[in-house]
Amino acid sequence: MVDVKLRGIVKRFGKTVAVNGIDLDVRDGEFIVLLGPSGCGKTTTLRIIAGLEKPDEGRVLFGDRDVTYLPPRERNVSMVFQSYAVWPHMRVYDNIAFPLKIKKVPKDEIDKKVKWAAELLQISELLNRYPHQLSGGQRQRVAVARAIVVEPAVLLMDEPLSNLDALLRVKMRSEIKKLQRRIKVTTIYVTHDQVEAMTMGDRIAVMNQGKIEQVGRPDEIYLKPANVFVAGFIGSPQMNFFDATIYIEKDKAVLDVGDFKLGLNKDLIEVLKDYEGKTVIVGIRPEHIYPENLIPSTTKKVAKVEGIVDFVEELGSDTIVHVNTGSQILVLKISGSHHYEIGSKLVIALDLDKIHVFRKDTEKAII
Amino acid sequence: MVEKDTSMVKYYLFKIIIAGLVIIAVLWVITPFIISILYAFSDPTDYYSKEIIIPLHYTYEHVRKLVALGAGTAIINSVIVALMTIALSFALGLPAGYAFARFVFPGKDSLKLFIIGLRMFPIIVIAVPLVSLYIRLGLSDSLLGVALAHTAMALPFVIIITSSIFAGIPKELEEAGLIFGLDRTGAFLRITMPLALPGLAAAAIFTFIMSWNEVFIAAVLTLTNRTLPAFILTSAMAATDFIKFAASFIMILPAMIFVFIARRYLIAMWGITLR
Numbered sequence: 001m002v003d004v005k006l007r008g009i010v011k012r013f014g015k016t017v018a019v020n021g022i023d024l025d026v027r028d029g030e031f032i033v034l035l036g037p038s039g040c041g042k043t044t045t046l047r048i049i050a051g052l053e054k055p056d057e058g059r060v061l062f063g064d065r066d067v068t069y070l071p072p073r074e075r076n077v078s079m080v081f082q083s084y085a086v087w088p089h090m091r092v093y094d095n096i097a098f099p100l101k102i103k104k105v106p107k108d109e110i111d112k113k114v115k116w117a118a119e120l121l122q123i124s125e126l127l128n129r130y131p132h133q134l135s136g137g138q139r140q141r142v143a144v145a146r147a148i149v150v151e152p153a154v155l156l157m158d159e160p161l162s163n164l165d166a167l168l169r170v171k172m173r174s175e176i177k178k179l180q181r182r183i184k185v186t187t188i189y190v191t192h193d194q195v196e197a198m199t200m201g202d203r204i205a206v207m208n209q210g211k212i213e214q215v216g217r218p219d220e221i222y223l224k225p226a227n228v229f230v231a232g233f234i235g236s237p238q239m240n241f242f243d244a245t246i247y248i249e250k251d252k253a254v255l256d257v258g259d260f261k262l263g264l265n266k267d268l269i270e271v272l273k274d275y276e277g278k279t280v281i282v283g284i285r286p287e288h289i290y291p292e293n294l295i296p297s298t299t300k301k302v303a304k305v306e307g308i309v310d311f312v313e314e315l316g317s318d319t320i321v322h323v324n325t326g327s328q329i330l331v332l333k334i335s336g337s338h339h340y341e342i343g344s345k346l347v348i349a350l351d352l353d354k355i356h357v358f359r360k361d362t363e364k365a366i367i
Numbered sequence: 368m369v370e371k372d373t374s375m376v377k378y379y380l381f382k383i384i385i386a387g388l389v390i391i392a393v394l395w396v397i398t399p400f401i402i403s404i405l406y407a408f409s410d411p412t413d414y415y416s417k418e419i420i421i422p423l424h425y426t427y428e429h430v431r432k433l434v435a436l437g438a439g440t441a442i443i444n445s446v447i448v449a450l451m452t453i454a455l456s457f458a459l460g461l462p463a464g465y466a467f468a469r470f471v472f473p474g475k476d477s478l479k480l481f482i483i484g485l486r487m488f489p490i491i492v493i494a495v496p497l498v499s500l501y502i503r504l505g506l507s508d509s510l511l512g513v514a515l516a517h518t519a520m521a522l523p524f525v526i527i528i529t530s531s532i533f534a535g536i537p538k539e540l541e542e543a544g545l546i547f548g549l550d551r552t553g554a555f556l557r558i559t560m561p562l563a564l565p566g567l568a569a570a571a572i573f574t575f576i577m578s579w580n581e582v583f584i585a586a587v588l589t590l591t592n593r594t595l596p597a598f599i600l601t602s603a604m605a606a607t608d609f610i611k612f613a614a615s616f617i618m619i620l621p622a623m624i625f626v627f628i629a630r631r632y633l634i635a636m637w638g639i640t641l642r
Contacts, residue, residue: 052542072545079546085539089561102548150547 020210464529
């Protein structure tokens with residue numbers, strides 16, 4: 001059990017910069033998720049923590065120990081690979097026992113530990129099989145068992161669920177999370193799947209182009225995205241973005257979008273007045289726009305906009321409606337099944353308390 | 368009903384044609400073997416008789432004659448040379464193949480091409496310089512000398528084959544080894560090597576057969592320590608036909624035994640390592 005600190009990590013491959021200055025503190029026993037699109041440097045970051053790559057700059061600290069130049073075997077880390085990397089020439093038992101054998105753990109203790117891990121992952125009856133006799137999900141369990149049997153200081157997981165089918169993925173998601181709670185190991189988990197990140201992470205580090213965009217609890221990331229990238233990456237369907245010009249009236253700040261205006265509360269004047277006359281990016285999530293007749297009672301202040309239904313996706317549990325307001329197409333997500341005629345008129349209400357405003361130049365959040 | 372019949376005819380006709388083609392292919396390969404073996408033991412009168420195609424009387428005399436002339440030592444020489452060739456070409460080729468498979472370095476592709484290019488030169492061109500070099504080094508007429516020459520011939524092949532074998536073994540398996548307590552050498556020896564073994568055994572078979580069959584270099588570089596092909600070239604080729612057949616029998620037999628053993632071992636291993 002140990003906390004992990006990354007300080008100014010930079011990694012280049014030829015001319016491409018895979019990781020571009022990362023600082024991250026992972027607390028002891030925490031489950032942190034590195035989330036980002038493919039090629040954002042999250043796997044490289046994980047491999048640097050594992051010791052499979054050397055950073056070009058920066059330090060990796062486990063507690064007070066600088067492990068930057070230590071080989072993987074001296075770091076007391078474990079890893080679950082995306083391809084599982086279960087050794088095909090060893091039986092399941094030997095796969096799980098191998099790390100302990102190398103550490104010269106006594107035989108009866110190895111046996112005890114292997115059985116403990118196998119039971120935890122419900123693979124006790126598979127111990128005598130070879131990996132090629134197992135299904136993908138079973139192999140995955142073997143990989144996890146092998147990773148926890150050594151009682152690592154840090155457990156690293158590189159998209160461990162991405163090769164499983166959808167049902168199994170949901171099941172393993174909760175199992176891995178429960179397992180981590182039970183053995184309380186510091187865990188760093190890489191994924192590109194926002195649902196995995198939201199459901200499993202104690203905290204999420206959203207990465208893009210080799211940098212960490214935001215670190216926070218899942219609800220923080222969702223409710224208070226630090227910039228346009230994070231706002232757009234989290235949430236499905238994606239947040240609606242459009243440009244607006246700010247001007248301040250006596251008792252309110254107004255976002256002028258063109259074919260409609262959004263009047264914000266006067267307590268935001270203080271924050272927004274520096275941007276008066278400037279263009280900003282406005283963001284609002286699809287689940288925070290409602291048809292006029294379906295405004296929730298808890299909603300305090302809305303702006304109503306008239307538009308034409310452009311496209312409807314009925315998903316059963318939700319209905320996603322694309323509404324053309326003239327200059328914009330806004331997407332709204334309504335829970336439950338609803339029917340809308342394409343081409344018909346629809347008055348929609350934007351929840352003004354849920355609006356995000358970002359700077360146009362830096363794309364950083366203002367509110 | 369009628370339509371069904373024609374489709375059935377078509378189906379069986381197709382099957383028969385395929386079977387026929389397979390039989391032809393097998394005969395093509397196997398007939399020379401059978402003929403060589405039959406005539407190797409044929410009584411000379413049967414061999415020369417115009418009425419007899421398949422000999423009726425058999426004798427060990429031809430084989431015994433060749434062994435008396437030194438075929439036994441030649442076989443042993445050949446095996447020694449072939450095994451030395453395998454050892455040397457693997458000692459040099461395996462690390463190179465591994466490097467080609469695992470690492471990215473400048474000039475990798477041109478180097479690979481260059482290695483294949485080495486096989487471009489006809490052996491005859493380098494034979495005379497090689498002999499004079501060997502005489503100066505004191506390697507002429509030695510088995511090590513032949514093995515070194517064979518190593519040079521087999522090496523490009525070994526490098527290319529082993530690199531594709533290593534490339535077929537996922538890097539993550541080794542990395543998992545590194546994570547779980549092995550150093551690089553340990554990961555190679557305990558993870559990669561066991562997985563590569565069937566492929567390496569196949570490469571060893573090819574190397575063995577190449578060395579076993581190679582006649583030119585062996586004949587040029589040796590005088591008293593002949594390998595089997597060189598021995599046959601200088602002794603049996605001037606003799607009567609059934610002696611030649613006996614020579615080819617001696618030539619075929621050990622190679623066949625070697626391949627059969629290696630092949631069974633190979634299949635047994637592939638059953639486990641292939642997923």
